[in-house]
Amino acid sequence: MKxxxxxxxxxxxxxxxxxxxxxFINVLTGGTSGVYYPLGVALxxxxxxxxxxxxxxxxxxxxxxxxxxxxxxGKGEVGFSLGDAFSDAWKGDEEAGFKAPLKKLRTLxxxxxxxxxxxxxxxxxxxxxxxxxxKKIAVGxxxxxxxxxxxxxxxxxxxxxxxxxxxxxxxxxxSVELIKNRQLDATLISAGMGVAAVRDLASxxxxxxxPVPAEIVAKINDPAYQAGTIPANTYNGQSTDVPTVAIxxxxxxHEGVPAETVYKMTKAMFENLxxxxxxxxxxxxxxxxxxxxxxxxPLHPGAEKYYREKGLIK
Numbered sequence: 001m002k003x004x005x006x007x008x009x010x011x012x013x014x015x016x017x018x019x020x021x022x023x024f025i026n027v028l029t030g031g032t033s034g035v036y037y038p039l040g041v042a043l044x045x046x047x048x049x050x051x052x053x054x055x056x057x058x059x060x061x062x063x064x065x066x067x068x069x070x071x072x073x074g075k076g077e078v079g080f081s082l083g084d085a086f087s088d089a090w091k092g093d094e095e096a097g098f099k100a101p102l103k104k105l106r107t108l109x110x111x112x113x114x115x116x117x118x119x120x121x122x123x124x125x126x127x128x129x130x131x132x133x134x135k136k137i138a139v140g141x142x143x144x145x146x147x148x149x150x151x152x153x154x155x156x157x158x159x160x161x162x163x164x165x166x167x168x169x170x171x172x173x174x175s176v177e178l179i180k181n182r183q184l185d186a187t188l189i190s191a192g193m194g195v196a197a198v199r200d201l202a203s204x205x206x207x208x209x210x211p212v213p214a215e216i217v218a219k220i221n222d223p224a225y226q227a228g229t230i231p232a233n234t235y236n237g238q239s240t241d242v243p244t245v246a247i248x249x250x251x252x253x254h255e256g257v258p259a260e261t262v263y264k265m266t267k268a269m270f271e272n273l274x275x276x277x278x279x280x281x282x283x284x285x286x287x288x289x290x291x292x293x294x295x296x297x298p299l300h301p302g303a304e305k306y307y308r309e310k311g312l313i314k
Contacts, residue, residue, distance in 0.1 A: 192282025262302025
C-alpha cells in the first residue's frame, strides 16, 4: 500500500510540475529599438489578462535566429521571426546559423510583413543600391533575420560585403547613432513600417530611403521575398513612395507548449488586436484571414484548433 501511495504521490507531483511549467509564457522579441519588442510587451500583457494564472514576460533578444534557437531549446514559449529565417531553421540551413533542422518549432500565426528599409544620410550622396559601393554600412546583428535579408538583397543586386568600405554588424539603434555621428553612411533595417529607429534618425538628419526595384526582388528567387512599397511620408522628409522588399513575419512556438495554452494564446491575440496596434502601427497589418497561410513549419495543434473554429481550415 505504501508503494502504491508513493507511486500516486509521484504521479501527482509530476502532473503538478507539468502544470506549473505551462504557467510560464516567455515572449521572445528583439532589440528595444525595433518593432518586435513593443509588440512582444503588448502580447505578454494580453496573455496575462487572458490567462491570469500564467506568469508572462517579454525578453529582449537578437530577434529571429536567436528566438528560433531558444524556442528549439525550450527557453521560451513564443517568439517573433522573419519567414525566411523560420524556413531556414526548419530546413537546417547552416549558412543561416542553423547547424541542424529545428524540428521542434511550430507555427502559431503569420502576422505582419517586414519591409526592408535601406536608410542613408542625405549627405552621403547615396540614392541607389549601386551608390552603396565603397560606403560604410550596417547590416544588423550577425546572422540575424536582418543580416540574412541584407545578404540576399545585395547578392540579387550583384553585390557583396566586399564592395563596401566598412560593414558593421549592429542592431538598429546603434547603427542609427553612428549615422547621426557621421561614422556610417547607411543601414539596412528589416522591420515593420514606421520603425522607431528610422523615425528617430529622420528627425535628427536628412535621410534617403534607398529603393529596391521589383526586378531585384524577383532575382532573390525566394517566395518569402515579395515586392512592397514604403508609402510617402512614412518618415520625415520622405516625400515619395519607395519600392522595396516585404517579408512575412511569424509568431513561432514549439511542440512542448501544451495545445490548450497555445489555443488560448492564439485566441487572446486575435481578440485583442487593438492593443497590438496601440503598441505599434505595424500591427494594423495583422489579419486573422492570413494567420494560417503558408506556414514554414506545421501549425501547432492549439493554433490549428482556433483556426478551425474560425473556419480558416476545413
